[in-house]
Every structure is written in structure tokens, then in C-alpha cells.
Amino acid sequence: MTVQVKGQKVTLSGTVGDDWFGDGFTHANVVAALAGLDGDITVYLNSGGGIASEGAAIYSALATYDGRVDIVIEGIAASAASLIAMAGETVTMSDGAVMMIHDPMNITVGNSAEHAKTIEELEAYAKSYAKIYAKKSGKTANDCRDIMKAETWFDGDQAVEAGFADESGASKARPVAAYDYRAYAHAPKGFVAQAKAKDWSIAKYVNHDNKPLTAASVAKEEDMTDKERADALAAELATLKAEKAKIEADFATASASAAQATADALKADRDRRAAIMALPEAKGREVLAEVLFADGANVEKAKAFLGAAPEAVAPSTTAEDYEKARLAGADLGNGGKSEDKKASWASAVSRANKRNGKK
Known part of the structure; x- marks a missing residue:
């Protein structure tokens, strides 16, 4: 068979x-x-x-x-x-x-x-x-x-x-x-x-x-001359070498193709990340943009999600805002009663001036 x-x-x-x-x-x-x-x-x-x-x-x-x-x-x-x-x-x-x-x-x-x-x-x-x-x-x-x-x-x-x-x-x-x-x-x-x-x-x-x-050649070889045997073996060896070379070439081609596919996939991923992070909608939403990239979102999908998300608000770092927050936290706003806010603030400023040697 x-x-x-x-x-x-x-x-x-x-x-x-x-x-x-x-x-x-x-x-x-x-x-x-x-x-x-x-x-x-x-x-x-x-x-x-x-x-x-x-x-x-x-x-x-x-x-x-x-x-x-x-x-x-x-x-x-x-x-x-x-x-x-x-x-x-x-x-x-x-x-x-x-x-x-x-x-x-x-x-x-x-x-x-x-x-x-x-x-x-x-x-x-x-x-x-x-x-x-x-x-x-x-x-x-x-x-x-x-x-x-x-x-x-x-x-x-x-x-x-x-x-x-x-x-x-x-x-x-x-x-x-x-x-x-x-x-x-x-x-x-x-x-x-x-x-x-x-x-x-x-x-x-x-x-x-x-x-x-081959099974058929076992009996046939007994009837061959030495030259015929040599010629037959030379032809068989040439065939085997050609087949071996083809197999090795096919394997090399397949390996190169797989390596190129991997490189292309990595480049596509890098390009997708760069495109997502470059979106105007990503400004102030960088963390969300990274999450969308890692989740496999394409640029269009990321843009839609980022556009619908609230922009992150950076905390204030000015000295004036910090001082206001500190004083408020120390209950210098007199419990938050609006009628006493100005007096409380004036008192706080006066105490600060005295500490600094000012009148």
C-alpha cells in the first residue's frame, strides 16, 4: 500500500x-x-x-x-x-x-x-x-x-x-x-x-x-554490473543531496518569514502606541491612553474613549493656594463662618508678621 x-x-x-x-x-x-x-x-x-x-x-x-x-x-x-x-x-x-x-x-x-x-x-x-x-x-x-x-x-x-x-x-x-x-x-x-x-x-x-x-531493488541489484551499481548509487546520492538542499532552503525561508512577521508585529504595536499617545485627546489622560494601548485598542477606538473621558486636573502648587489650604486645614477660617473669614484671615496675617519681626 x-x-x-x-x-x-x-x-x-x-x-x-x-x-x-x-x-x-x-x-x-x-x-x-x-x-x-x-x-x-x-x-x-x-x-x-x-x-x-x-x-x-x-x-x-x-x-x-x-x-x-x-x-x-x-x-x-x-x-x-x-x-x-x-x-x-x-x-x-x-x-x-x-x-x-x-x-x-x-x-x-x-x-x-x-x-x-x-x-x-x-x-x-x-x-x-x-x-x-x-x-x-x-x-x-x-x-x-x-x-x-x-x-x-x-x-x-x-x-x-x-x-x-x-x-x-x-x-x-x-x-x-x-x-x-x-x-x-x-x-x-x-x-x-x-x-x-x-x-x-x-x-x-x-x-x-x-x-x-527499496524492496524491489533488493533482487534487482544482484543482476547489476559494478558500473551500473556505481551509476545508480551516484544518481541516488545526487537526488538525496538535492532533496536535502531543498528541505534546508524551505526551512530557512520559513524561519525568515516567521522572524519578519514577528518584527512587523512589534513595529505595528510601537506605531499604534505612538499614534494613541500623540492624540490631542490623550493630553491629560496619558494613563488611560496607556491602558487602552495595552488592552489592544486601535487608534480610532482609543480616540473615542479618550474624548469621552474627563481630563485629569493637576493639583495647584502656587504658594498662595498652598497657604490658604494650610490655614483652612488648621481651622483658621473660624469654622467656615462667612462673617468671620476676613477677621480670621487678618488675625492670621498679623500673627505671621509678628513672627517675622514686622509691625
Whole structure:
């Protein structure tokens, strides 16, 4: 099976990158399926993992789909499949489903230069994966990388708590997709036993040059000459490099776009505040103007509110007003009786003059 589409429901099941164990899907399969769809979709995912570059390419295809994408993990989303799950607007774990996040891995046979090249490629994928996990979970890329290095397995509730899923659904999980779970360091024992019992072996799908083979090419490669093998591998390597470059370029573009959107939003906020505070109606009502800005009011709304509010009256600070208020507070106004106000004031002034040596 490649990709099943029924209405707005898309099912991705099996190995990421090829049909290794009788079930699988590729980036090309997914792109072809999405091309025939319009509007919001729900992707049902059940995969033990596969090829890292294919997982990254499928994530990109879903993340840039022109419509809402919700993802339901029906059985398992491990390795490259867990990255695909991060493309969902929402990620729902079926009851009993699991998710696994780890550093991309490969097998290298060769000299030190070949090992070094594999390390370089894996590190590049790991850094890109960590940024995508961070975007979904709200964690830092470094925190996500630590989770990846530990090969972390999550049940539904744990995935939600960690931020990699949004909810743990009530629907019962389907049996996990076929995969060689022995390739993972901390896979549940039941998964490992199942892989062994059903001969889900990944070893036969990796050749001596460390390149992943398709199920169909396992038999075909035996009939190829050395030159044909070399040409085929060179072409495959060129394709993988081109895909990797495209994914990195797409990711860089998306990051730059997000940064620009943030900068634009901050500038718009600053401009809105400046416009509100510059309103004639804001004079004498500066505190209210700040409150309206913080509450998200636009300039027109702030202007209307400020225009209807009373202007703040600054307290008098003249010496004469202060002295009047002080004398009144000391009851020198003779209890406030109008007929005695002038006499009280004259008496107060006379006493003040005497204190100052005046007659």
C-alpha cells in the first residue's frame, strides 16, 4: 500500500520511504495524493520510521499544504514518522498509540572519511529535526536534541505533556506498523519480539555502500554490473543531496518569514502606541491612553474613549493656594463662618508678621 485517500482522510501506513515490509509510503506518493485534494484534511499515521530524508520531505509537503492538516497517530509514529506528525495543526494520539523521538541513525561500512561523511549528514538532519520538534512543542532546540539523543518513547499522555501531541483520543489504537524495532535501543520488548517473530529485518535493505535500498531493488541489484551499481548509487546520492538542499532552503525561508512577521508585529504595536499617545485627546489622560494601548485598542477606538473621558486636573502648587489650604486645614477660617473669614484671615496675617519681626 502507498497512500490511501478517502474523502478528506489520508492514511499513511508502513515504512517511511519505501514498502519494506509489505507496507510503506514515499514523499512522491504523498505529494501525488495532496495534489488531488482541496480543503482541510486529516492524516492517519501508523509508521515505525524509515528514511530520514524522506521523513523530512514528507513533513515539508504536509506543512506547506494549502489547507489545515490534523494528524491522528493510530498505532505508532517513531523516528522519521514522528517528524511527519509535527506537521499537524493538531496531533491526536489514539488510545494505546506511542511516539518515539530520536537522533537519525545509519550504518556505515568503510574508511574514516566515509564514517566522517555519515556523521556530518546525520548531524545536519538531527539539527533540522530538533528545530521542527521545538516549533511544535515550544521547547528549545537544545532541549529537543537531548530528548532525541536519549531515544525517548512516549505514550499518549506523555506526548501531550511534552508538547509533541495536543490530545490523547478515545479511539483504540491499531496494531503497530511493521518495522524492525530491534534497530532501536529502547524499543518496548513487545515490539522487539514481534519484529523477530515476523522477520521484520532492516539489515537486508541496506547495502554495502550504506545506501537504503527499496524492496524491489533488493533482487534487482544482484543482476547489476559494478558500473551500473556505481551509476545508480551516484544518481541516488545526487537526488538525496538535492532533496536535502531543498528541505534546508524551505526551512530557512520559513524561519525568515516567521522572524519578519514577528518584527512587523512589534513595529505595528510601537506605531499604534505612538499614534494613541500623540492624540490631542490623550493630553491629560496619558494613563488611560496607556491602558487602552495595552488592552489592544486601535487608534480610532482609543480616540473615542479618550474624548469621552474627563481630563485629569493637576493639583495647584502656587504658594498662595498652598497657604490658604494650610490655614483652612488648621481651622483658621473660624469654622467656615462667612462673617468671620476676613477677621480670621487678618488675625492670621498679623500673627505671621509678628513672627517675622514686622509691625
